[in-house]
Amino acid sequence: MTMPSTIMLDVRKVKKQFGGFVAVNGVSLSLATGERRALIGPNGAGKTTLFNLLSGRLAPDEGDVLYKGTSILKVSPNEICKRGMARTFQITSVFVKLSVIQNVQTALYAHRRRSHWLLRNAASVLRDEAYTLLDMVGIRALAERQAGLLSYGDQKRLELAMVMALEPQLLLLDEPTAGVELNTRRELVALIKDLCTRKQLSLLFCEHDMDAVFSIADQITVLHQGQILAEGTPGEISNNPKVRDIYLGSEHGRVA
Numbered sequence: 001m002t003m004p005s006t007i008m009l010d011v012r013k014v015k016k017q018f019g020g021f022v023a024v025n026g027v028s029l030s031l032a033t034g035e036r037r038a039l040i041g042p043n044g045a046g047k048t049t050l051f052n053l054l055s056g057r058l059a060p061d062e063g064d065v066l067y068k069g070t071s072i073l074k075v076s077p078n079e080i081c082k083r084g085m086a087r088t089f090q091i092t093s094v095f096v097k098l099s100v101i102q103n104v105q106t107a108l109y110a111h112r113r114r115s116h117w118l119l120r121n122a123a124s125v126l127r128d129e130a131y132t133l134l135d136m137v138g139i140r141a142l143a144e145r146q147a148g149l150l151s152y153g154d155q156k157r158l159e160l161a162m163v164m165a166l167e168p169q170l171l172l173l174d175e176p177t178a179g180v181e182l183n184t185r186r187e188l189v190a191l192i193k194d195l196c197t198r199k200q201l202s203l204l205f206c207e208h209d210m211d212a213v214f215s216i217a218d219q220i221t222v223l224h225q226g227q228i229l230a231e232g233t234p235g236e237i238s239n240n241p242k243v244r245d246i247y248l249g250s251e252h253g254r255v256a
């Protein structure tokens, strides 16, 4: 007997306006538990604004966002994160003056503050856990380096370690492979897929690199001028004439 899939994230007709400009206009989408969904669309389509609405950084003018069945409209970004929805940003946000391991320890500490507050061995516990996370993303050997001196690709890995420190169930990644060269991009894509599988994560990610999108996503939502233009599997999206016209061009057209 197959179990019915549960809905991790249920976005209902959200709208966000800046002055007279409607950046997100009545967007609905849902993400099943364990699903990997890409959000794609031209620059200015409203992807980051939608991420900000989902993670509590912006309040929608209309609509609702349900996470694990409960509205999170009035919930702070910190509390949303504690409940298991963690995100990264388009521009890497590591602490450039700290070492790599200190960055991960800081994320662990912020997340575990309450439970480790009184533990005398908190620092060493967090250090062990931080090493485990660095192992997971493949940069253990760089633990003592200053984070700001890492290559951009390794900073992206570090960011993934930091977001994994938050013990997410749902990961929101805003352009996880932006700004890195082809080989590193492929490694990051493999890493993201591996993390999702090993940790049984649900994933919503924005990405302009279509190879990354088609390699990671089970489902794709296409946003255009703040509205959903199309939704479907990678095969359906790449064969959708409207999406090809507006966004994909011919390169990713007509995939079997």
Ligand SMILES: Nc1ncnc2c1ncn2[C@@H]1O[C@H](COP(=O)(O)OP(=O)(O)OP(=O)(O)O)[C@@H](O)[C@H]1O
Residues within 6 Å of the ligand: 018, 021, 023, 041, 042, 043, 044, 045, 046, 047, 048, 049, 050
């Ligand atoms: N705080 C703001 N005030 C005014 N306009 C904004 C604000 N934030 C976003 N916008 C506008 O809303 C539109 C959508 O922006 P958004 O950053 O969500 O697009 P995007 O799809 O993420 O683009 P990109 O792919 O370039 O990151 C853009 O026209 C942008 O200029």
